[in-house]
Amino acid sequence: MNSSDKSMLGAAVFLCAGVPVICGLVFGWPLWLLFAVPLPVIPGVVYRRIRARLEYERELDIRMSAQRLTVQPPPPAPEPVRHQQTSVPVTALPSAQPDYRFVFSATVYWRFRPDVPQPVHGNPAALAIEAIVAQAKDVTAAEHPLDHQQVRHRLDSLLGQPRLDRTGAVEASAAGVRLELEPADRERLEMFARTRKDAEVWDYQRHREQDKRRYLGEDVLRDTGSAVVWWLSRHENDVQTVVQDIPTLANLAGAANNQWTPPAQRSLPSGGDMSMFEADFSGGSVPEDVAPPRSLSDVVEEMVGLAGLESGSPERELFVDRVVDGLRAAGKTAAAQELHSTFSTLDPELLGDSPGQDSAQPVAPPGEPGSAVEVSRAEAQEGPSEAPQPLPPGALARPSASVEPDTGESAPQWPDPGAEANGEKTDHIEHPGPPENDSSS
Numbered sequence: 001m002n003s004s005d006k007s008m009l010g011a012a013v014f015l016c017a018g019v020p021v022i023c024g025l026v027f028g029w030p031l032w033l034l035f036a037v038p039l040p041v042i043p044g045v046v047y048r049r050i051r052a053r054l055e056y057e058r059e060l061d062i063r064m065s066a067q068r069l070t071v072q073p074p075p076p077a078p079e080p081v082r083h084q085q086t087s088v089p090v091t092a093l094p095s096a097q098p099d100y101r102f103v104f105s106a107t108v109y110w111r112f113r114p115d116v117p118q119p120v121h122g123n124p125a126a127l128a129i130e131a132i133v134a135q136a137k138d139v140t141a142a143e144h145p146l147d148h149q150q151v152r153h154r155l156d157s158l159l160g161q162p163r164l165d166r167t168g169a170v171e172a173s174a175a176g177v178r179l180e181l182e183p184a185d186r187e188r189l190e191m192f193a194r195t196r197k198d199a200e201v202w203d204y205q206r207h208r209e210q211d212k213r214r215y216l217g218e219d220v221l222r223d224t225g226s227a228v229v230w231w232l233s234r235h236e237n238d239v240q241t242v243v244q245d246i247p248t249l250a251n252l253a254g255a256a257n258n259q260w261t262p263p264a265q266r267s268l269p270s271g272g273d274m275s276m277f278e279a280d281f282s283g284g285s286v287p288e289d290v291a292p293p294r295s296l297s298d299v300v301e302e303m304v305g306l307a308g309l310e311s312g313s314p315e316r317e318l319f320v321d322r323v324v325d326g327l328r329a330a331g332k333t334a335a336a337q338e339l340h341s342t343f344s345t346l347d348p349e350l351l352g353d354s355p356g357q358d359s360a361q362p363v364a365p366p367g368e369p370g371s372a373v374e375v376s377r378a379e380a381q382e383g384p385s386e387a388p389q390p391l392p393p394g395a396l397a398r399p400s401a402s403v404e405p406d407t408g409e410s411a412p413q414w415p416d417p418g419a420e421a422n423g424e425k426t427d428h429i430e431h432p433g434p435p436e437n438d439s440s441s
Contacts (some may be wrong), residue, residue, distance in 0.1 A: 017338055083109040086125040088174070091133060093140040100145040103180045109133050109327045110172040113164075120169040127165040128172035135159060136177075146189050152179035186429065221256035224249060296335050317343070338406065 132412030
């Protein structure tokens with residue numbers, strides 16, 4: 001009910017009720033009559049108003065229904081622009097590794113935007129290819145070449161979404177993305193990868209070996225006590241074996257600290273089981289202290305040194321000459337020649353030998369080690385208790401076998417080293433006597 005309806009209803013009520021009340025007051029009607037007169041009028045007025053209202057609503061519905069039937073349908077949507085297809089030729093794209101490039105190709109679908117007037121470019125397909133390649137380049141520049149398969153899947157997903165070119169007039173997307181590596185580049189990268197992994201393994205093994213060597217050298221084999229304690233920790237229930245292996249542990253500790261002692265100078269006996277270090281050493285063993293072989297010249301040199309014969313002295317040369325004569329008498333000519341050339345023994349002419357005389361004839365033996373003596377005839381008669389007198393340096397001459405002493409007694413005889421050692425009686429030569437003329441010597 002609107003405002004006009006309310007006004008009309010109020011006016012009708014006033015006329016129906018107010019007029020009879022006024023008339024009753026003027027004419028003196030009873031009070032009940034004042035209320036009874038308007039009652040028949042009020043329902044008629046209300047009925048009429050309701051009927052008019054219903055009629056109005058019915059007409060309104062008819063008009064609205066007719067208006068709905070006459071509404072025009074919306075205009076049809078414009079037909080979408082169809083995509084066109086082109087291919088991206090094989091293109092090299094950069095990777096995260098210098099000098100290694102991806103080989104890229106794809107199928108590009110492009111179209112003009114509906115709100116862009118045409119034509120906008122002479123070769124719109126080139127704009128689409130440029131947009132696709134630029135997007136693929138941004139992705140591959142941060143990827144490792146060996147990951148080309150994973151990168152290809154990523155490009156398939158990323159380039160499948162439509163994108164605008166740099167002018168904003170062409171919409172492009174890509175499918176069928178192909179991303180590969182050159183076979184030679186793939187082989188190089190795989191070789192580098194294998195080499196790098198091998199180097200890492202080798203470096204790990206080297207560090208492990210260094211740690212083991214440091215542990216053994218600075219801790220286990222620092223001294224004999226540390227080695228024994230380490231070996232005892234591995235053989236807690238076999239103390240007797242540990243005690244037997246102490247010499248070997250001492251040898252290893254000394255060798256590890258550059259304090260290797262020859263076997264002759266060790267306070268501990270050599271020996272022991274070396275198999276206890278098989279778990280820590282790859283087949284290594286302690287080198288044996290084997291003395292180098294000594295030659296005959298070294299032995300004679302040691303004898304001369306122990307005898308106290310100085311180098312260059314006549315006594316030294318006389319001693320060596322006797323050894324040379326003995327070797328020649330025994331048939332060891334090569335050994336005698338070696339000593340003769342090594343020590344430069346006395347010349348046979350200096351010893352008084354004639355060219356036709358046998359060089360194997362001995363000289364008089366010295367009375368004391370390191371000196372040559374001359375025994376006089378009188379001293380030879382009195383016996384060997386008298387101390388011999390040293391000869392002057394120039395008086396070393398081999399006596400002749402024909403020299404006879406002036407006395408009736410025979411001089412002491414020296415065995416001839418040139419005689420046969422077969423039980424036969426050897427020749428003897430006289431003991432050297434004093435020279436008959438000192439000036440002749």
